[in-house]
Amino acid sequence: MTPSFADLGVPSFISDALAARGITHPFEIQAATVADGLAGRDVCGRAPTGSGKTIAFGVPLVATTERAAPGRPHALVLAPTRELADQITAELRSFSGRLRVDAVYGGVGYGKQVSALRRGVDILVACPGRLEDLIQRGDVSLDAVDNVVLDEADRMADMGFLPVVRRLLDQTADDRRTMLFSATLDGDVAKLTRDYQRDPVRHEVGDETPDVTSAEHRFVMVDRLERNAIVAETVNEAWPSIVFTRTRHGADRLARQMTKLGFAASPIHGGLSQNARNRALDAFTDGKVHALIATDVAARGIHVDGVASVVHYDPPEDHKTYIHRSGRTARAGAGGLVVSLVQPDQRSDYRKIQRKVGLDEALDDRRSADEPEVVQASVPTLAGVDKPKPQPRSKNGKGGKNGNRNRNRKNQNGQNRNGESRNDRNRNGESRQRRDDRQGESSERSGDRRPSNQGGRNERPHGGKGGGQNRNRNRNRNNRNANSSRSR
Structure with a gap:
């Protein structure tokens, strides 16, 4: 007893x-x-x-x-x-x-x-x-x-x-x-x-590692550009779902793409504020979100029952990470679905994971098959969550009013304030987002430390307010010198 x-x-x-x-x-x-x-x-x-x-x-x-x-x-x-x-x-x-x-x-x-x-x-x-x-x-x-x-x-x-x-x-x-x-x-x-x-x-108490074999495991061979269609197909079949990506940028991008397909998706990673992470997790726990797009480090603190499926969008680091990710579904005797998106050059790595975990599922090659059809109307409706509304498109494919407003602003301003063209900026350096993506999860592994200072005073762009004031001072100083020369 x-x-x-x-x-x-x-x-x-x-x-x-x-x-x-x-x-x-x-x-x-x-x-x-x-x-x-x-x-x-x-x-x-x-x-x-x-x-x-x-x-x-x-x-x-x-x-x-x-x-x-x-x-x-x-x-x-x-x-x-x-x-x-x-x-x-x-x-x-x-x-x-x-x-x-x-x-x-x-x-x-x-x-x-x-x-x-x-x-x-x-x-x-x-x-x-x-x-x-x-x-x-x-x-x-x-x-x-x-x-x-x-x-x-x-x-x-x-x-x-x-x-x-x-x-x-x-x-x-x-x-x-x-x-x-x-x-x-x-x-x-x-x-x-x-x-x-x-x-x-x-x-x-219990097994040293979670028993993930009770879930249904699928290994799908896809080309890189086909992954989103398989994610949509999986989430449409079994949600709520946790989709694992390697980087913060990848999580943000996939969440946007899933939203465009008609799903309610929220990213969660160390680059978000704690309030934003809490809101995403609460919405997922309350069933208001179809898919939570998570990096490994952020997902370590997520303990949610009733997860219907897990998707390995990017490959896990090793078999332990595969077990940790996959263990989010099929808990407490419930069923679950685990889908791994395998790109051609990742096949041998996934074979090693399968051997260590004790899985022998065959690889489903979708590269030659037709792309899975994603029917937005079949996506379940969630209480309190509106499907995203498509933005109006202009004739040249730019986004509606915002596109016109941006074009007008460009026409008014001509070149950038610092005199550089867009191509010059691209040659001179990467965007901040791409730098963050290259750094991957390194800063997130110390995510409980204070956030790094991005965009601080020492990082003011050349076209910012301070730069404009300096140019005005220099222009005025040149005008005064010119007038003085004339008076002499």
């Missing part, structure tokens, strides 16, 4: 709050770890994503944490992504009683986070990069932290956060209690356990 939370020794104010949400009996990982956590032991837990780890570490954390002074929290939860930090914060607040729980992460301003720290935070949920920034600014100190949780430690290792995590742990109290939860406990995670936990009790 499964024990209740009260049987595990959970304080009544926590068990009552959980019961009010319909949570009366613990999941397997919770039943295994809560009692040890309440006893103050270091816990090392392995459990797959979506198994209830937040309550497993959250209950002992709330039960054993005391009120803290401003800027000196007593408990710390480290998470790899902004979305996961938000989810942990919301979960803990639901049963935290009088304890103050707040999150800090990059992609948003410092103001609200600093104000919360000054008021006092008892349990601080943080992404490593932003927390280190706040420490360097003097807004928070970890010397009073005696309760630490490392959530999804394997993901933090994959994203390169472990050096920062080690620096942060070194700043906490010497007698702290450390709970670590991860989908895998080998490699760098094992080193972290050895260096920062004292005689931890180890609990392992």
Whole structure:
């Protein structure tokens, strides 16, 4: 018989709050770890994503944490992504009683986070990069932290956060209690356990990697330009869908193209503000979006049930990434569809992935077949989401009023203010968007740090206001010199 939370020794104010949400009996990982956590032991837990780890570490954390002074929290939860930090914060607040729980992460301003720290935070949920920034600014100190949780430690290792995590742990109290939860406990995670936990009790629940074989897997050979048609066909067949791209620019572009085909699509990646990422995720969770177009790093914090299909628009980095992506569908016994778009030069890489994952599906070659027909009328209608309306087109193919307005502006201005033609600008340098695309996901891997300064004072374009003022000054100075010469 499964024990209740009260049987595990959970304080009544926590068990009552959980019961009010319909949570009366613990999941397997919770039943295994809560009692040890309440006893103050270091816990090392392995459990797959979506198994209830937040309550497993959250209950002992709330039960054993005391009120803290401003800027000196007593408990710390480290998470790899902004979305996961938000989810942990919301979960803990639901049963935290009088304890103050707040999150800090990059992609948003410092103001609200600093104000919360000054008021006092008892349990601080943080992404490593932003927390280190706040420490360097003097807004928070970890010397009073005696309760630490490392959530999804394997993901933090994959994203390169472990050096920062080690620096942060070194700043906490010497007698702290450390709970670590991860989908895998080998490699760098094992080193972290050895260096920062004292005689931890180890609990392992579920498979070490998600079982993705329960989903239907399709490998479709396509040319590069045919991929959008297959994505539309897949989303039309099974939505909501998560479509994985390699870069931020690719996610934005595909979202626009899907919208033109009549689907509700939203991109989510580290280049978006946190508010924009939250809006996209909320719309997807609420069923208002057919497809979420995501990069790998941003998607690590997405935990949504009921995903009908996953599309590998760009190939995964390796078989582990394939499993991680594909594991977003066919969860909790439900069915799901996984479609991989294989370009001719990627065939051998996908064969290796198939062997390591244990799949033997044949490759469906669509290169010689007719392009799948996408019928917009067959796209399901979503409540509260209007299909995009096509913009009026002018005779030369330019976009309606905006096109005319842009042409008039060009006629009025003639050349660019700095005297360069469009071709000159193209020869002189790349656009900012192309530079971002070339950088790929490198900056997103530290996406919880403050955003880079793009378009700041030192990056003012030559045609900007400052440049115009300088030219006017030079023109006036030349006129004065000319008049002076005439008067002489």
